[in-house]
Amino acid sequence: MATANTYATVCGKRSNFSANSTYQHNLQYVTTYLVNEAAFSGGNGFAQTWGGAAPDMVSGLGICRGDTPDNVTCYECLSSAAVEASTLCPDDKDATLFYDGCIVRFSDQDFVSSGHNEPEVVLNSTNKVNPAAVANSFDVLVDTLMNKTAEHAAAASDASHRKVATGEALFDGADPQTKIYSMAQCTPDLTSGGCKNCLRLEMDKMALRVPGVLGQRVAGVRCNVRFEVYPFYIGEAMVRIEGTPAPSPAPSKSRLPAPPAPPNPASPPSKGGIYSIYIYKHL
Secondary structure, three states, X not given: OOOOOEEEEEEOOOOEOOOOOHHHHHXXXXXXXXXXXXXXXXXXXEEEEEEOOOOOOEEEEEEEOOOOOOHHHHHHHHHHHHHHXXXXXXXXXXXXXXXXXXEEEEEOOOHHHHOOXXXXXXXXXXXXXXXXXXXXXXXXXXXXXXHHHHXXXXXXXXXXXXXXXXXXXXXXXXXXXXXXXXXXXXXXXOOHHHHHHHHHHXXXXXXXXXXXXXXXXXXXXXXXXXXXXXXOOOOOOXXXXXXXXXXXOOOOXXXXXXXXXXXXXXXXXXXXXXXXXXXEOOO
């Protein structure tokens, strides 16, 4: 699991803080708490908190990927985010860093109480299933697998556990046969219904992908979904669709292009070809 590089960074660019200011001290408190609580004290790879009072209040959230193998790996990812935020979003009061192994956001806005999932990033592989004629059938299987994976993730009702699920399915219609791997995750404080709704909205964005693409992730601070055609998670799949024959070609979905993204520093994953990145955030 790569933890050292961000695949997307979203800077608020609304307001900045000064060195040695009250806001900076509150920020240091919040990020230190997030790193230690999520990695060690909480036990589920997740933490959120507030520090200080307006106008210097800082809200923060950190979550490690649900298959993170140990506390140290989680700690290293969150710690990297806390340190690199000052370089990637210098003096910015609002920053969100998306790593392969974790997601961290801090802000002068109380996004923690709001429960909002923004900002959200969408990564689309530029590789497509071969032959092109089976793209719709491939997408039917991807959507089926993602729905089952999301249902499994949301079913974890105990907030002390991680709301995450992984899956796999075999697509027989490609040349060669293609195995699809999936993951869905919510922050563990969401109810089962809240998790389902969050994942549904992410999969609505996923449905806008170009037909037949061989990988995609849609990630926000509260939930995220992902599929690839290479193993990217640790451990066994929790959801399996075994020996799946190619589904009958489905009617082509109406897929609208995602809006262009503003420039943001990002390092897309290296496997599965080149990835395009789109960013959604509340203005």
